[in-house]
Amino acid sequence: MGRYIANRLAQLIPVLFLISVIVFGILHALPGDPAELILQGAEGGAPPERLRELKTQMGLDDPLIVQYLRFAGGALVGDLGESIRFRTSVTGLILDRLWYTVELALAGLLVALLIGVPLGMIAAVRQNSWVDTLAMSVAYVGASMPVFWFGLILILTFSFTFSWFPPAGADGLISLVLPAITLGFVSAGLISRLVRSSMIEVLGEDYIRTSRAKGMSERLVLWRHGFRNALIPVVTMVGLTFGGMLAGAVVTETVFSRPGLGRLVVSAILTKDYPLVQGCVLFLAVLYLSVNLVVDILYAWLDPRIRYAK
Amino acid sequence: MIFSRRSASAMVASLAMGLLSTSAIAQTPTPTPGGNLTIAWRANQEPASLDGHIDPFQSTWLFNSFVADPLVVLDGEAKYRPALATAWEVNADGTVWTFRLRAGVRFQDGTPFNAAAVKYNIERIMAPATASKQLASELGPIRSIDLVDDLTIRLNYPQPWVTLLDGLRRMPIWSPTAAERFGLQEFQRNLVGTGPFTLGEWVKNDRMVFRRWADYGGWNPMSTHQGPAYLDQVTVRFIGENAVLNEAVRAGTTLVGFSLTPDSREIYNNRPNFRFMSLGQSGTGLQQVMNIRRPPLSDLRVRQALLFARDMPAINRLLYDGTYIASDGPLDNVHRCFWPGATAMYAPNADRARQLLDEAGWRVVQGQPIRQSRGVEGVPDGTPLRVRWTTIHHREIGEALQSQYRRLGIDLQVEQVPGPIQLDRVNRRDFDLMFLRQRSPDPVILDQVWNSRWDQPGGWAWTGFKNDELDRVVGQLRVVGDDTRRCEIAKQAQEILMRNAVMLPTLSEPVFIAMSPRVQNFQMGSEGNWFFLHSTWIQR
Numbered sequence: 001m002g003r004y005i006a007n008r009l010a011q012l013i014p015v016l017f018l019i020s021v022i023v024f025g026i027l028h029a030l031p032g033d034p035a036e037l038i039l040q041g042a043e044g045g046a047p048p049e050r051l052r053e054l055k056t057q058m059g060l061d062d063p064l065i066v067q068y069l070r071f072a073g074g075a076l077v078g079d080l081g082e083s084i085r086f087r088t089s090v091t092g093l094i095l096d097r098l099w100y101t102v103e104l105a106l107a108g109l110l111v112a113l114l115i116g117v118p119l120g121m122i123a124a125v126r127q128n129s130w131v132d133t134l135a136m137s138v139a140y141v142g143a144s145m146p147v148f149w150f151g152l153i154l155i156l157t158f159s160f161t162f163s164w165f166p167p168a169g170a171d172g173l174i175s176l177v178l179p180a181i182t183l184g185f186v187s188a189g190l191i192s193r194l195v196r197s198s199m200i201e202v203l204g205e206d207y208i209r210t211s212r213a214k215g216m217s218e219r220l221v222l223w224r225h226g227f228r229n230a231l232i233p234v235v236t237m238v239g240l241t242f243g244g245m246l247a248g249a250v251v252t253e254t255v256f257s258r259p260g261l262g263r264l265v266v267s268a269i270l271t272k273d274y275p276l277v278q279g280c281v282l283f284l285a286v287l288y289l290s291v292n293l294v295v296d297i298l299y300a301w302l303d304p305r306i307r308y309a310k
Numbered sequence: 311m312i313f314s315r316r317s318a319s320a321m322v323a324s325l326a327m328g329l330l331s332t333s334a335i336a337q338t339p340t341p342t343p344g345g346n347l348t349i350a351w352r353a354n355q356e357p358a359s360l361d362g363h364i365d366p367f368q369s370t371w372l373f374n375s376f377v378a379d380p381l382v383v384l385d386g387e388a389k390y391r392p393a394l395a396t397a398w399e400v401n402a403d404g405t406v407w408t409f410r411l412r413a414g415v416r417f418q419d420g421t422p423f424n425a426a427a428v429k430y431n432i433e434r435i436m437a438p439a440t441a442s443k444q445l446a447s448e449l450g451p452i453r454s455i456d457l458v459d460d461l462t463i464r465l466n467y468p469q470p471w472v473t474l475l476d477g478l479r480r481m482p483i484w485s486p487t488a489a490e491r492f493g494l495q496e497f498q499r500n501l502v503g504t505g506p507f508t509l510g511e512w513v514k515n516d517r518m519v520f521r522r523w524a525d526y527g528g529w530n531p532m533s534t535h536q537g538p539a540y541l542d543q544v545t546v547r548f549i550g551e552n553a554v555l556n557e558a559v560r561a562g563t564t565l566v567g568f569s570l571t572p573d574s575r576e577i578y579n580n581r582p583n584f585r586f587m588s589l590g591q592s593g594t595g596l597q598q599v600m601n602i603r604r605p606p607l608s609d610l611r612v613r614q615a616l617l618f619a620r621d622m623p624a625i626n627r628l629l630y631d632g633t634y635i636a637s638d639g640p641l642d643n644v645h646r647c648f649w650p651g652a653t654a655m656y657a658p659n660a661d662r663a664r665q666l667l668d669e670a671g672w673r674v675v676q677g678q679p680i681r682q683s684r685g686v687e688g689v690p691d692g693t694p695l696r697v698r699w700t701t702i703h704h705r706e707i708g709e710a711l712q713s714q715y716r717r718l719g720i721d722l723q724v725e726q727v728p729g730p731i732q733l734d735r736v737n738r739r740d741f742d743l744m745f746l747r748q749r750s751p752d753p754v755i756l757d758q759v760w761n762s763r764w765d766q767p768g769g770w771a772w773t774g775f776k777n778d779e780l781d782r783v784v785g786q787l788r789v790v791g792d793d794t795r796r797c798e799i800a801k802q803a804q805e806i807l808m809r810n811a812v813m814l815p816t817l818s819e820p821v822f823i824a825m826s827p828r829v830q831n832f833q834m835g836s837e838g839n840w841f842f843l844h845s846t847w848i849q850r
Contacts, residue, residue: 033733033734033737053438054441085358085359086358086359087358087359087364087494087495087498088495093514096514097514097515148551151551152551152553152554155551155553155554156553156557159554159561159563160557160560160561163561163562166563167554167557167558167561167563168350168547168549168550168551168554168558168563169516169517169547170513170516171517253515253550254353254550254551255550255551255554256550256551257353257515257516257547257548257549257550257551257554258515258516259513259514259515259516260515263515263550264515270728270729271358271729
């Protein structure tokens with residue numbers, strides 16, 4: 001198992017290197033000069049000599065390779081540079097917002113599992129009945145509904161009409177309820193469909209038939225043999241979903257005006273804040289890869305055939 | 311002011327009459343101390359930094375004004391009034407400014423406010439390490455600063471600098487001790503000034519909280535009472551979704567909704583229990599400046615045709631129910647120095663536009679919706695008349711104009727780009743019609759945008775228009791101090807600009823504000839995007 005983990009960790013190195021090169025390259029190929037953006041105020045111009053001074057100060061005069069090495073060297077020791085716009089450490093900005101996104105992703109995942117797993121199981125057990133059709137209809141609606149639209153509907157209903165939950169902000173758990181439902185409901189649809197198909201497949205296995213033939217209660221058959229075995233592909237799905245939620249909570253964060261990494265990276269892109277975009281993308285990539293690594297390890301632990309096959 | 315009707319003309323008329331000043335907000339005689347004033351704020355107007363010495367954004371300076379009083383205040387009637395400076399004088403040629411400072415004032419950290427503190431603040435702004443994006447240029451080329459005594463400071467300039475007060479009204483005076491202690495990076499999270507509130511917390515992308523400073527002495531002329539502010543707390547919530555922002559006050563989420571979108575009128579129009587205001591913003595309005603370096607806009611006749619071919623009142627009615635403010639020239643119609651001749655000069659006249667285009671060689675071709683060139687210098691014959699409209703917001707105005715222009719055979723191609731892309735296009739001078747807006751009650755913005763000496767990287771003169779007479783006229787806005795004379799100069803400049811048709815004025819965006827009736831004495835400044843909370847209180 002230790003060797004398997006070491007192998008997976010080693011595979012991360014070239015991936016991260018490539019990501020850093022691509023992000024660095026793309027951002028520097030885009031139009032717009034960060035020094036000018038800094039000095040281009042809302043209502044005033046910047047003298048050219050000041051522009052030159054600032055470029056030198058920011059190292060923008062250096063060759064690209066030097067700029068990249070400076071960025072990569074810093075990143076290795078956790079220093080992602082200084083944000084052009086916020087004038088503060090990129091690492092600090094990311095860490096300030098990290099918990100808000102993690103909190104939202106965890107809550108969203110919880111909602112997705114609480115809705116998706118039971119829905120998928122009911123649909124599988126009552127396959128081809130009206131219950132199945134209803135459950136899968138709900139799943140399709142969830143999977144196909146635009147997040148921003150669903151979020152707004154929740155706000156209009158539960159914030160503005162009933163005043164049960166705040167429509168915006170990140171003040172305590174109560175402000176997490178609607179964003180979590182918004183984010184989780186979409187994934188619930190996907191999870192429920194996977195649980196259903198996986199469960200149907202497992203329920204057709206010989207050992208399930210044997211269990212039933214032995215006189216085991218249907219409840220035990222479903223939970224002990226059916227659900228646990230059907231869970232293996234779902235674990236992968238859950239991991240990917242969580243990673244996706246971390247990196248893709250931006251719409252939910254915007255609709256509910258929550259601070260988070262998604263909004264940070266979007267605003268950084270729009271203001272061409274090079275160091276912040278680079279830092280955020282690299283950080284999100286590491287986060288996503290780490291989640292995947294954990295999922296792979298969990299998967300290998302759940303199903304030993306995987307680690308031996310590798 | 312309550313707008314319960316859809317009458318746009320009444321709204322605009324009331325703007326013009328100046329009813330939106332301080333006195334317009336109803337006051338009741340028995341203020342109740344305490345409470346948390348919650349304000350819903352557009353998320354895209356959240357400042358990046360809270361240090362106004364560095365950042366150039368109006369919201370930064372406004373939030374700074376909660377924490378730090380400036381030397382002078384621009385009140386609701388657009389008059390400069392003494393705040394931390396009790397008096398000032400300027401010599402005849404505008405090169406020496408002397409300020410007498412208020413005695414007995416202390417910063418929130420207990421250190422004294424005096425001439426040395428003001429000098430420190432000015433030097434901090436001017437220091438290259440600060441990289442001040444606007445205040446440094448507004449303070450101008452200061453040659454030296456004299457500390458005449460503990461409460462008198464003198465600024466010496468090598469040339470007349472008559473716009474100093476406009477810069478000083480926004481300049482927060484920070485505690486030198488605190489600024490030194492925290493440094494450039496950290497001070498924005500640890501603001502210390504002499505204002506009515508202290509910075510409580512700032513959760514970026516979420517909220518900003520200001521708490522009452524109990525030792526505030528009420529040394530701002532906008533305070534209608536002595537001593538500390540009535541409010542215990544001010545919480546600004548940054549809302550990213552417009553639908554949520556617009557509904558915030560109606561739903562009781564916040565007491566004030568600031569900078570709402572135009573459709574918020576639908577929510578508040580028939581609800582007389584809320585206050586809904588629409589306030590003008592003096593400046594250039596939402597104008598598109600023309601790149602006259604290349605065809606087709608290098609030809610004056612084409613530029614004039616674009617002006618004659620537009621019907622902005624119709625677009626205002628179509629898009630905004632007539633609630634936007636007319637902007638017929640280089641300064642918008644609510645600017646105190648607006649030149650009224652601009653309105654008549656290019657009144658909608660489609661026939662005149664057609665005639666000008668024909669004369670310029672852009673002819674209607676049978677069976678083609680778009681005019682084509684015939685003998686236009688530098689343009690191959692048969693080239694369609696295409697003009698690119700680049701903006702960073704208000705795309706819909708371009709799209710509405712697109713349909714008006716198409717009737718005349720002009721293909722207006724509308725594109726909305728992010729700010730950095732706009733700057734890149736400007737730097738490469740790769741545009742036809744480019745969005746450019748400046749907001750200020752001072753006409754010096756005409757010099758910033760139109761003096762050809764600012765046609766350089768980082769400057770705002772983008773069009774390539776060079777006119778010696780115009781440069782001389784707008785240059786005087788940096789020299790002449792008398793307010794009446796400055797407006798005359800500004801009008802002269804506007805006439806030159808309109809004659810040469812180098813910009814396409816559209817409309818001016820007002821600020822829409824909704825407010826709970828419980829909010830009392832919410833004092834608006836003379837600009838729609840400024841207010842004072844020194845004596846605001848919440849009715850229980």
